[in-house]
Amino acid sequence: MAWRDLNPPAPPPPFPEPVHSGDDPRAHFCVLASGSSGNCSVLRVVAESGRPERTILLDAGLSPTRTRRLLADRGIGLPEIDDIVLTHLDADHFHLGWRRVRDCRATLRLHRQHLGKAERRGLLLRRNEPFTGAFESGPVRIDPIMMSHDHLGVAAFRIETACGGSLGFATDLGRTTDAMIDHLAGVGTLAIESNYCPVMQADSDRPAFLKNRIMGGAGHLSNEECAEAVRTIAPAASVVLLHLSRQCNTPGLAARAHTDAPYELTISTQTEPTPWVPLAEASPVSGRRAAAPPVVRVRPNTQGMLFPARG
Numbered sequence: 001m002a003w004r005d006l007n008p009p010a011p012p013p014p015f016p017e018p019v020h021s022g023d024d025p026r027a028h029f030c031v032l033a034s035g036s037s038g039n040c041s042v043l044r045v046v047a048e049s050g051r052p053e054r055t056i057l058l059d060a061g062l063s064p065t066r067t068r069r070l071l072a073d074r075g076i077g078l079p080e081i082d083d084i085v086l087t088h089l090d091a092d093h094f095h096l097g098w099r100r101v102r103d104c105r106a107t108l109r110l111h112r113q114h115l116g117k118a119e120r121r122g123l124l125l126r127r128n129e130p131f132t133g134a135f136e137s138g139p140v141r142i143d144p145i146m147m148s149h150d151h152l153g154v155a156a157f158r159i160e161t162a163c164g165g166s167l168g169f170a171t172d173l174g175r176t177t178d179a180m181i182d183h184l185a186g187v188g189t190l191a192i193e194s195n196y197c198p199v200m201q202a203d204s205d206r207p208a209f210l211k212n213r214i215m216g217g218a219g220h221l222s223n224e225e226c227a228e229a230v231r232t233i234a235p236a237a238s239v240v241l242l243h244l245s246r247q248c249n250t251p252g253l254a255a256r257a258h259t260d261a262p263y264e265l266t267i268s269t270q271t272e273p274t275p276w277v278p279l280a281e282a283s284p285v286s287g288r289r290a291a292a293p294p295v296v297r298v299r300p301n302t303q304g305m306l307f308p309a310r311g
Contacts, residue, residue: 026053027165027279029189032070034242035270038062039093039171041191042071044276045139045161052076054138057084057106058157058169061093064101070273081106083137084125087171088154089114094123109135111144111155139163145183148174158183165279167191168233171242173221176229188280190235193243194227194257194267195220200248223249227257237280238264246270 026048032040038061045054055076060067068078084106086094098104099122110118112130117123129135134143139162144155147170156170168184171193184190201211201222220243221229230239241254244267251267258265266274 026163027161027167028276029167029191029240029279030074030276031191031240031242031266031268031274032067033062033270033273034171034268035244035246036092037270038066038095039243040067040070041169042074042076043140043159043167043279044076045163045165052080054082054140055080056137056140057081059087059093059171060084060098061091061095063095064097064104074273074276079103079105084108085137085142085157086110086114087156087169088152089117089121089123090172093172096123098125099123109137109142111146111153113146113152117152143183145180147172147177147180156180156184158187160282161279164281165189166282167279168235170229172219174219176221176225176232181229181232184233186234186236186283188236188282189238189240189277190230190233190263191240191242192226192229193221194223194241194249194254195243196222196245196248197250197253198222198224200253201245204248206247220245223254223257226254230258230261230263234283235263235280236283238266238277240266240268240274240277242268244269 027043027045030042032042034041039059040062041058043056043058044052047053062070064078071078078101081104084098086109089110104125106125107127107129108125109129109131112132115130131144134141136142141160143158146153147156154172156173157168159167159169166188168187168190170180170184170191173180173193204211226241239258239261244251244254251269254267255265266277268274
């Protein structure tokens with residue numbers, strides 16, 4: 001195993017103006033699974049010819065066997081994965097089994113704050129690239145910001161593609177900050193955790209220390225905290241809710257906080273992948289208080305996981 005242990009390079013320049021936009025987006029995002037039993041999402045960028053140009057896993061908290069099967073169902077082979085980009089090293093975000101995979105050529109990308117822990121636990125792969133600032137993976141630029149989660153923190157990402165789509169990816173946040181809101185403001189598609197209902201959390205039989213960890217600012221966001229963050233970030237087109245607690249949340253409760261929202265809402269689960277979500281272009285914004293797009297009502301649906309927007 002090896003990694004580059006040099007001084008952090010200068011951040012790459014912004015991508016030029018998008019070479020593709022309109023009704024046929026070339027960047028798509030799918031949450032394979034999200035929750036306390038494992039988190040893994042896939043970002044796929046294709047060229048104008050339709051040939052896959054970049055395939056990136058965001059977290060790899062499922063077993064390689066399950067990940068391989070879920071990817072195959074979407075026409076993706078494990079050797080096609082170019083990068084595994086980690087938010088942090090909790091077991092539900094990076095499965096130990098990845099150390100034993102031989103047909104995965106992906107580069108493991110993790111924040112430098114997590115590098116020592118990864119070395120001590122033998123988690124590094126054959127190719128490893130620690131990051132501190134923005135970096136590029138082919139036609140994809142990934143810009144991290146560190147947030148509070150336990151003692152080593154968690155990376156949230158603003159992801160821009162050369163074809164114009166943009167994605168904000170934020171989970172296990174603990175709490176939101178003005179800096180994070182600024183960082184993600186106006187992204188085309190926002191994937192963000194909506195972990196728990198405070199009433200269900202308080203009424204659960206979980207031990208007090210666990211409740212305090214989750215709700216104390218270094219754990220997770222509640223449904224209401226998530227919805228407030230989304231309103232302030234003002235994504236241009238769509239929102240994907242991540243990491244719902246199976247014990248202390250429901251899709252219906254998570255969706256209720258987004259009633260009359262100006263975006264299409266998708267809710268991920270632990271058991272079934274989401275549909276492919278096209279990455280929309282970012283809104284032109286300046287500062288945190290981005291103007292929201294025209295209001296489009298979200299169709300209430302407490303049974304399904306996809307809440308398509310209606311005119």
